[in-house]
Structure formats: structure tokens, C-alpha cells
Amino acid sequence: MNNFLEYIEKSFENMKETESLYLYKQKLIAKMTERANELVAAGLKDDKIICAIIMDEYPDLVKNYKASMKEKATVSKKTKTGSLMTVGALGGIFGAVCLYLAVSFLTGAWNKSWMLLLGGIFAVLVLIFVTVSGKLTKKSGKFGLISRILCMFAVFLIAVYMFLFTTVIVPVSGNWIIFILSVPFAMIFDMLLSYKFNKKTGIFSILLYIPVIFTLFYVVLGVAKVLPWHPGWLLILFGILVDFVVVAVRLVSGTKVKEEEDAWSED
Amino acid sequence: MERRLNAELWDKMHYLFRDFNDRMVHLELHYDYEINFEAFRTVLICFFEKAPVFHSSFVDNKVRPYWEVKPYDIDDAITLKNIDDSEVEREVDSFLTQYIPPESDLQMKVGVFYHGGKTTLCFVENHMCMDGGDFKYFISAFCKNYNDYVEHGILPLNFKEGSRSYESVYGDFTPAQKKMARNLYKNVCAKDDHKFPLTEDRAEDKSFIARRKISEDDFFALKQIGKKYGATLNDVLVAAYFDALYKLASYDPDDSVTISCAIDLRRHIKDSSEQGITNHTAFMQCRIPRLGDDIIETLKYVVNSANLFKKDKFMGLYGLPLLRFGYKILPHAVSEEIIKIGYSNPLLAMSNIGILDHKALALEGHEPTDGFMTGAVKYKPYVLLSATSMKNVITLSMCVRGNDDDKRIVERFFDLYEESVCKLKNS
Numbered sequence: 001m002n003n004f005l006e007y008i009e010k011s012f013e014n015m016k017e018t019e020s021l022y023l024y025k026q027k028l029i030a031k032m033t034e035r036a037n038e039l040v041a042a043g044l045k046d047d048k049i050i051c052a053i054i055m056d057e058y059p060d061l062v063k064n065y066k067a068s069m070k071e072k073a074t075v076s077k078k079t080k081t082g083s084l085m086t087v088g089a090l091g092g093i094f095g096a097v098c099l100y101l102a103v104s105f106l107t108g109a110w111n112k113s114w115m116l117l118l119g120g121i122f123a124v125l126v127l128i129f130v131t132v133s134g135k136l137t138k139k140s141g142k143f144g145l146i147s148r149i150l151c152m153f154a155v156f157l158i159a160v161y162m163f164l165f166t167t168v169i170v171p172v173s174g175n176w177i178i179f180i181l182s183v184p185f186a187m188i189f190d191m192l193l194s195y196k197f198n199k200k201t202g203i204f205s206i207l208l209y210i211p212v213i214f215t216l217f218y219v220v221l222g223v224a225k226v227l228p229w230h231p232g233w234l235l236i237l238f239g240i241l242v243d244f245v246v247v248a249v250r251l252v253s254g255t256k257v258k259e260e261e262d263a264w265s266e267d
Numbered sequence: 268m269e270r271r272l273n274a275e276l277w278d279k280m281h282y283l284f285r286d287f288n289d290r291m292v293h294l295e296l297h298y299d300y301e302i303n304f305e306a307f308r309t310v311l312i313c314f315f316e317k318a319p320v321f322h323s324s325f326v327d328n329k330v331r332p333y334w335e336v337k338p339y340d341i342d343d344a345i346t347l348k349n350i351d352d353s354e355v356e357r358e359v360d361s362f363l364t365q366y367i368p369p370e371s372d373l374q375m376k377v378g379v380f381y382h383g384g385k386t387t388l389c390f391v392e393n394h395m396c397m398d399g400g401d402f403k404y405f406i407s408a409f410c411k412n413y414n415d416y417v418e419h420g421i422l423p424l425n426f427k428e429g430s431r432s433y434e435s436v437y438g439d440f441t442p443a444q445k446k447m448a449r450n451l452y453k454n455v456c457a458k459d460d461h462k463f464p465l466t467e468d469r470a471e472d473k474s475f476i477a478r479r480k481i482s483e484d485d486f487f488a489l490k491q492i493g494k495k496y497g498a499t500l501n502d503v504l505v506a507a508y509f510d511a512l513y514k515l516a517s518y519d520p521d522d523s524v525t526i527s528c529a530i531d532l533r534r535h536i537k538d539s540s541e542q543g544i545t546n547h548t549a550f551m552q553c554r555i556p557r558l559g560d561d562i563i564e565t566l567k568y569v570v571n572s573a574n575l576f577k578k579d580k581f582m583g584l585y586g587l588p589l590l591r592f593g594y595k596i597l598p599h600a601v602s603e604e605i606i607k608i609g610y611s612n613p614l615l616a617m618s619n620i621g622i623l624d625h626k627a628l629a630l631e632g633h634e635p636t637d638g639f640m641t642g643a644v645k646y647k648p649y650v651l652l653s654a655t656s657m658k659n660v661i662t663l664s665m666c667v668r669g670n671d672d673d674k675r676i677v678e679r680f681f682d683l684y685e686e687s688v689c690k691l692k693n694s
Contacts, residue, residue: 039312041338042316043308043340044313044341049424
């Protein structure tokens, strides 16, 4: 026990005693004592060895202390950011409610003003989805399944709002196309992000999405009478052709690696 | 607070091997004096503390398995007995053939048997913790630390620590090599139906370890033969294995047979002193097209087959990316089932563990008088022939869960093996 105390005091002798340092030292003493008890329970009788093992596990107390302080600061910053986001989200919804009530009472257009409230809620949700997705991607370094689903939800929420807007506020006929269009847009969004973050598997998303995206564009353009159904269907073939080009490009870059490998094997 | 260790790829693979063997690695050492038990016990605790996987329980989590570090009492890991000389064989066999469940709190058991002023040490450990390569390091480091502690009072804490990840094998590659090695997606499983002719499973089957020594004279003779034909000692031992096996199992001499030989992947690591104890073992398939007309021709087939592997700079690294991929993309329970479909355990295998350095294993100036290390007890019809050498004497061993008939078959195999060694010597 005395050895630990000496070790701890000696390690921090050049540091000014502060409350946080004092608490850190107390925590260390408790941890080291617990560890010593574990070693005694395991059957170790030699005090010197017990101390050596424990000190070995805490080789640089000052560095650990600084890291712990830094971590505390980061956690506190994260907590602050989280709190700000929660307050921001609640504030956004509250603002939307206020705006909705104000506009409704002033204009009496209750049948349309609810779009303001919905817009506020949707905007907050989209912001939350995108932020959480970004944080998860940053943390893991990969655009994972949850991040992808959240991003897609964000796109679909925007599409739902656009559909409602073009139904309630500015009626547009054939606005149901927005739902079909939201799928290729969600796919393009997902494809670009997944290729950016998931270099190896991103290619599979591209190959899968391209023909679907072209097919959906064909349907949308056909319905909107921008493109005739015939020979508009060639757009689908074009999508498949793009897939082949992507594969060819990938193979060519793969061959370069193979050549490098062969050259290396010849050593 | 609960402490967890990551279950590495090889930990999971050896766990998967539970259907084929008992996953125990065994070591037996004999000394001509009574060791200092208290010092021995102290060094063992220090090593357990340095490598907490030895006092961890494997948790078969269906999504992501892990090791949970457990509190322990070292006396639960050590069996100390004073016995008569006549009891040594029985006690050692009984100790060595024990099984440590992976969910047990301790993954290594040690037997210290005092008999007639001598000591026999037995170690049994879970292969999921480390392979023969690191077990050899473990025992050498153990003896060194023991000596330093007993003779000079140096604290016995000189034991390597670090990552247990299989990825260490890529550590010394250049970025381009690393990229290539990580893309070696290949199923390298043995595909050969030739079996060692053991009996069918019976209720009375139990684990046994059969051993046979190859004398110092024969050891040098085999080395000479190897030199003459450009073969390693391992090649020579494998050739004798083939020769004996064809006879024992009455294979058609024109049949092609494959024996999987363990290879130490540490060959790719320049300095493993910064790595933790772990498994770095893969298999190479040694395939001969037919039994040679004489044993030298068989040896030449073995050399040709082995050279194919030895020329490859990525020797033994094929298949690792596939396993990693399998374990990474799916939850453990699912990936295990899928890997089981693609993995076929070799029916015939050989592990040349290599030299047990008697000087490094000396305790207080007493070199071990005898000793050997051997792999897991295989379940029929799988077999593994292990070979270690000490003071130029080779010990061949085979651990089988079988009955008395199987024991006789294995002994017959060793007789034939000796005949093959004689043929090699006389050729």
C-alpha cells in the first residue's frame, strides 16, 4: 500500500495539486488496492511482485491523468452538443407550433396552415436523421446499415412533404410521381455516400442501383410524357450498359493491381 | 468491473474445431531434481497476469463472442502430487488427457509431480489461447523467469504482451504486399477421403496419448538423408508418415493421398516479441500422386509438393481473408454454420512442433531429462501426428479418443513408421 502511495505521489510531484488531481489520485489508490487484493486472492504472496505488476499496468500516471481530463472535457462537450441539439429540436417544433397557430388565427386557413406544423416536425426529423447518420459514419468510418436507412428515411420524408405540399398548398396533377422519383433520388444519395465511405462494397450498390434508377426514370419520364414509351425503353438498356462500363473500369483498375502482383512474384 | 478480451479469428476457429478435437495442447517435461514449488507457483501467477486469456472464460455470444477475464486462485490451476516412480506414467497420462472446457475460468492446468527426488511437469492448455509456437515461447520464458527469480531475485515479469490478432502476420509487409495478402480469398481445405484406419466410435472410447521415440542416431541419419535429397527434416518425417500409412491402411499404391502439415505463420513476422500469445498456425497440403516405388521416391514426391508451398511468399496466408470475411459480415452463430459448410477438417495431419531447447528449458541448472509437446486429442476418424525433438531425440505422438483396439492400431502405425525410418536410413 505504501509503495502505491509513494509511486502515485512521486509521479505527480511536479504537478500542482488541484481538486480534480486529488480525486484522480483517490480513484487510483482505490483501483490499485482492489487490484492488489485480486492478486493476493490469486495466490501471490510477494509484495514486491504485486507492486511491480500493478505499476506495470499504470506505467505513466501523468499521461493517463491528462488523457482522463481530456476525455472528461470531450464527454462534457458532447453532452453540451447533445443538450443543444435537444433544445434546438424542441425549439424548432415549438416555433413551428407557434407559427402554425399564429398563421391559422390570422388567416383562418386552418385547412392549409397545418402544413407549417408538419414542415417544422419533418425538418427537425430530417435534421436528426442526417446528424445521427453522420455521427455514426464518422465514428465507425463506414456508411453502415443504420446510417443508410436513416438517410433514406430523410429523403422519403422530404418526398412525403413535397407530395402533401403539391396536394394541399399548390395542387399539381400527377404529383404521385414524387413518390416514384423519391426512390431513385434516395438510391443516388445512398450510392454516392456508400461509394465514398465503403470503397470495397460500394461498387455493389452502384451495380445494383444503376439499372433500377434508369428504369424508374424511364417510368417517370414516360408518365410525364417527356419521353415516349417507345423507344424510351432504351433508357433501361442504357442503365445496363452503364453497369457494364462500371465493371470494365473496375476490372481495368484490378488488372493494374494484378500486374503489380505478378511483377512482385517474379522477384 | 467486467473485463473482456476480444475473441480473435483463430480463437473462434479453434472453438469451431470442437467437433473434431478436444482443443488441448499438451507438454510433458522431466527433471532430475525437485523444483522450487513456491517459485514455480509465483512465476505461473505472473504469467497468468501478463496473459489474462489464461484466466478467462470464453463466452459463446451468438453475435460476437469474447473472453471474460475471471478472478482465480492459482491453486485451482496447479495439481501438486508426491507419487512413486511406478505411478508416474499413469498420473501423467491421466493429467494430460484431461479436458478444459472453454467456458472454464482457467484455460491452463499444470501438474507438478514429485517422485523419487525428481519432478515431472505437465501442462495442458486450451489451443484457443495459443498454439505450439507460442507454447514453446511460454515454456522457455517460464524457465528463464523461474531461474532469474530463484537465482537472482529478478521479478518474473518478463513475458511478451500485445495484440493477439491474426493480422500481425501482415505487419511486416509493404502496403502493396499487404493489399495482395488481404485479398487471398481461397478455400484451402484438404479434400481427401483417405482415413487413418481407426475403429468406429464406441462407448468405451477415451482419450489417450501414444508416443514413440526416434533415437539420436536415427535423427542424424534422417537429417543426412534429407540433405542428400534436398529435403527438410519435416519432409523426411512426412515421407515416413506416408510410407507407414499406405501400409497400415492398405491404400492402393496408385492412390494420391494428402497429409495436411501445420505451418507456423510467424515466419511472416520479423519480431513477434511485441505480440501477445496467440495462434498463428495454418496448414499446407502435402499431396503425393502415388506411393513411390521405394521410400526415396515417396520422399521426392513430398519434397516436390512442399516446395510448391515454400516458393510462395504468402505461404499459409490463403484462406485467412475468407475466414475474416465470413466472421465479419454475419453474426457469429450464423458465420460458424456457414464456415462449417465450406471447411473440411483434414483427416490426416501432421504437426512438426520442432525443437524443445533443453538448454532454454533448464531449471536451476538442471536440464530436462526428457519431454515432448503434442497437439489436441482428435476425434475419430481425424488424426494428427505431432513431432517434437529434445536433445536430438524425436518424440512422435498421436492423441486419439479411442479404445484399446485403436491403441493397438496406433502402436502398429508407430512400428511401421520405425520400419520406414529404417528404410530411409538404409537407402
